Each structure stands twice: as C-alpha cells, then as structure tokens.
Amino acid sequence: MLRNTLERAEKAKKKKAALGEDIDFENFEGEEAGEHEEIESLNDLSNKNKKSLLKVGVDASEAGRAGSFLQIDQSKVCSNCKSEAIELMGLQQAIEKYDWVNDYMWNAVPVDTDKYTAKTALGEPGGYFIRSLPNTKEVFPIQACMFIGDEKVAQTAHNIIIAEENSELHIITGCSTGDDVQSAMHVGVSEFYLKKGAKITFTMVHNWAEQVEVRPRTGVILNDDTTYISNYILTSPVNTIQTYPTAYCQGENSKVVFQSILGGQKDSILDTGSRAILTGKNSSAEMITRAVSKDESKIYTRGHLAGRSPDVRGHLECMGLVLSDDSLIYSVPELEGSSTDLELSHEAAVGKIAEEEVLYLMSRGLTEEEAASMIVKGFLSMDIAGLPPELAAETKKMIDQSVQGM
C-alpha cells in the first residue's frame, strides 16, 4: 500500500463515523490471518457451519455457483472458482499477483472516511478480489461469505470487485456468525469498479448474532453504459448496523439500483442508506426500501440522490410498517438537484398494517395473527428486478426464507 494511504489511515484512526453509534475497538480482539486452516471446498465445513451459511444464501454444495469464497474471522479459509470468466482470490493474493490492484484500492471508498476504513487499511489483511474478464457473461453467481466464528472478534475485510468491459458478474454474499458467538464486530469495505458496458448484481444477506456491531463501507464507480444492482436483506436481530453505500454514476447511461429489505427485531438499531451521485449524462438511480419494525427496534432508512448533470433521473422510495409501539422507523430522503433538466423524486410512507387488509384476509378464513403475518411477509417480499432467471428464483427463495422469521 502506498505510504500516503497509510498516513491518511493513521490520521483517521480515531475519526468517528458521520452516522451511527461509535464503537470502542477495545471491546473486541483482532485475529491473526491464518488462524483458521484453509479447506478445498465449502463441503469440508462442519454441518453446523454449513447450516449457518445456507441461511444467508451461501450453499456449501456449491451447486449453481460459479465459485465460492469464505473468510472466517480474519482468515481466508476457502477460495475456488469454476468459471473461466471470473478471477476469484483473496485480496492479498491479488495484490501479489497483479501490481495494478493497488491502483484500485481506496478509490471508491476513501481510506480516511472514518476509523472503520482506517482500521481495515492498517490491520490484518482480509477480504476478496473478484474480477470478471472482458466480454464475458457468467450467469451463475460467485458466493462469498464473511463468517465470524469466535466470540469478541473484530473482523475486517477489504473487497475489490472489478467488472471489465462488457462483462456481467453476479455475486451473492452472506454474512453470518457461529452459533456460540454473541458479541463481535464486522467491518467490510467493498469497492466496485464497473468498466464500460459492464453489469454487476450484488445480493447480500446478513444474519448476525444479537450483539454484533456491523459497519460496512461501500463505494461503486460506474463508467459508461453500466448497471449496478444491489439487493440487501436483513431481517434478524443485530446490535447495531450502520452503512451508507455510495454509487458514483460517472459514466453516460450508467444506472444504479439499491433495493433493501429490512426487518427490525428485538433492540436492533439499523441505520442503512444509499447514495447516488449522478454526474454522467443520462445516468439514473433507483432506491427502494421496505422496512418493518418490531419489538424495540429502530430503523433509520436514508437516501440521498444528487443530480449534478442534465438529463439524470432518480427515484427514492421507502415504505415502512411499524408493528410495535416501542419501535421506530425514521425515513430520511434527500434530493439534491444542481443542474437543469433533471428529474428526482421520492415517495415515503410509514404506517401500520391496514385494518381493511387484515379483515379481507380474515374473511377468507385466516385468524387476525395469520392475516397480519401474511401482510408483513408480502410487504417485505418485494420483487427483485434485474437478475437472470436462475438467480432470480434463488434470490426469491432467500427472501422468502428471511421473511419467514418476521
């Protein structure tokens, strides 16, 4: 890493994040890389861990997957790829293999964003490198999993994802914790680079333990004629999560879609947003969030559309259902237009389950509880657009499974 980068990281070591509760690193322990042994395939995992992975869409049988990557705590445990269209390896290996990888690091996410990015840069290396080769289209997804196996671990990962010109890349990523883990921290820095004509879909399911602090930091740089689709699903309890991915639509006709399904349970605090900086001619952004708050959970859903060149379009939508008096949904949509001929809009509604809908289902024979549950599941089961058919069916399954617990 460049000295300049490290210096900037050093300076940001104590820099609090703009949003979210500040986390004291002292409460957690960093792990050495290589603590966990490498395995050939995910099939070599224990059945217990396989089950945890499956819950977040990572299939240990690796059927219908182009490749798999697994990081446990700070160790790269598995990395294999069947597809000839894709390169998959640990970021550290990529840096050793290609000297140009350094040029990508910390471009989409500034290293001095906050103490979490700084920690990722300064600590033990982790994370993956995924690159789809030019003019390739792999319909099967790469599955990547960040797994926390030990109590009190502070896991960091730095992921670099590059889609070369005219390539299409699909990624399913699941994050989870072992059954015995209660408290831990996860920081994942993900940088996406889409070259001309490329498309990436990135579907992420989170299933953390109840006392886990999660701080993903994501940046996406889109060149001409590119599409980036992010699907984020979190319906299980967590302590706090704060994330605000930013997409830079620099290229002409670049397009970004953020879709989030959020279920707040117990005393979880979910603070998730998405931001699109639209500078490319005719670029567009769409953000859709469905949020349901239960128990004492608090959900902050943020969105920021910045239109900075003519002929850009953006729409932001947040629908929330508040299911308990002690829970909260706080929707913060921001529209910023600084050019002529642009179109930015937002639509937000936070409320309760409509009684009329409950009665309708009851008059088909459901009890009040069954009716409410069907409405909540339906509300969260949004149709995810932009995935190839194989992956769409798989994602639907992942969503159905996630909303069952709500």
Next chain:
Amino acid sequence: MVRLLLEITDLAVEVDGKEILRDIDLYIDKGETHVLLGPNGSGKSTLFMSMLGFPKYKVIRGEILFKGDDITHMTTTERVQLGLGVSFQNPPAIRGVKLKDLLNIESKKGAKPFSEELSPETIALADKLKFSDQFLERDVNLGFSGGEVKRSEILQLLAQQPDFIMFDEPDSGVDIENVELLAEEINVLLDKDKKPGLREKSGLLITHLGYILNFVGANTAHVLMDGKIACSGDPTEILEDIRKEGFKGCVQCCGIH
C-alpha cells in the same frame, strides 16, 4: 326446533355511535338465494359487514344464528370457518400478497405457507374464470380492472366453498359478456346446477341494476330503506315496481311506510 341456515332476528347495528340498521329480520334457508335491494346509503353493505363481524359494526340488539349457532359476537375468522363467505364490492389491494396465496388458504385450516403450489382443481377453476397462471402471481387486487376484481372474488369463493355467500354487487363495473360468465360461476357456488330440493348452498346478493338476476335466479327480494327492511317479496315484481316508481313508490305498496 328445526333451524334455518341463517336467522337474523331484530338486529340493530351502530357504527361510530350512530344507529345504521334496525329491526332487521331475515331468514334464509338451505338452497335459497335472496336479493337485497335499496338506494345508496340504505345500509346494504353495512348489513354484510355486520354479518361478517367486522369490528366497526356493533350489534346493539338482536341476534344472528348460522347453522343454529349464535354467531352474533364471534370473530370474522370463526364465522368464515363455520361456512360464511363473501365477495366484496371494492376489496383492498395487498402489496406482496398474491392472488395465488389467497387461493391457497384453506378456510377451515388457516394459512398455508407461501409459494405452495396450487391444486390442479384450483388451476382449472382459474382457467374457467379466464385467469392465466401469470395472473395468479399478481399482487391481489393491485391494478386489477373492475371485471378482474369481481372474477377474482368469485374465484376465491370457488376455492373456499362456503355454505352461505354474500355477494356485494358482483355485477357492477362488469361488461355484459363477463356478467354472464360470473353468473354462471355464482350459480355453481349456489348449487343452481342442482334440482331445487338438492341445493345445499345459499346466498344473499346485493345488486343495483338487477341485471345479474337475468342469469341468477332468486327466491326472494328484500328492499332496505333507511336501515330497515321495508319490503320483501317476489324479486321480479319488486324489481318491476322499482323500475317504474323508484324505491319510494315500491315501498309504499308494501304499506310499511
């Protein structure tokens, strides 16, 4: 004592503290179809909602017996599980809940999990009502046309098979061709394809124009005025009177007002 399928006696209902229905006596036996007529705001839909037990509709007097059971204070679910069914005039759209999910509800057993496959019988019923497989995957009532809403309501009832069905204006906003199709299925729901003595299912039907009665035979008509049943009698005669003299004129000849 032999009980009729449905017995409503001296029913009075209030909504938000205001009495909307009073002195309602209505007796419907197995195999019968009755028609409920009356001007807008006379309380027809209120009577349906009261019979369904929707919480806003408070019974302040009288009782409703269904199959001999006093259902006056039962929940909607309990009434439906006993065999009551309804087709709504303007049902709500529910985002993410597919028409298919509603067809999968077994009213007597509750909800089945999501994404369970439909039985071949249900798929055949959907086909008869001109619904494709793709249509069944749509969010219920969301963006449905007027005719699609009505057909979807009838389809749900065909899957549910209630013993007593309330139809709230099944023909409003439906073109002529589709009224005939709907009437055909309503006749199936009400056992009209069987000989009168063998009919088990009964119905109560709200209609404004009476057009659907050209295709669905009814035994008795009731005219609701200002929350009371002002007149009961032969459907054809009563409709004729209403057409000639309006609701007021029709009711006058019943000698109640």
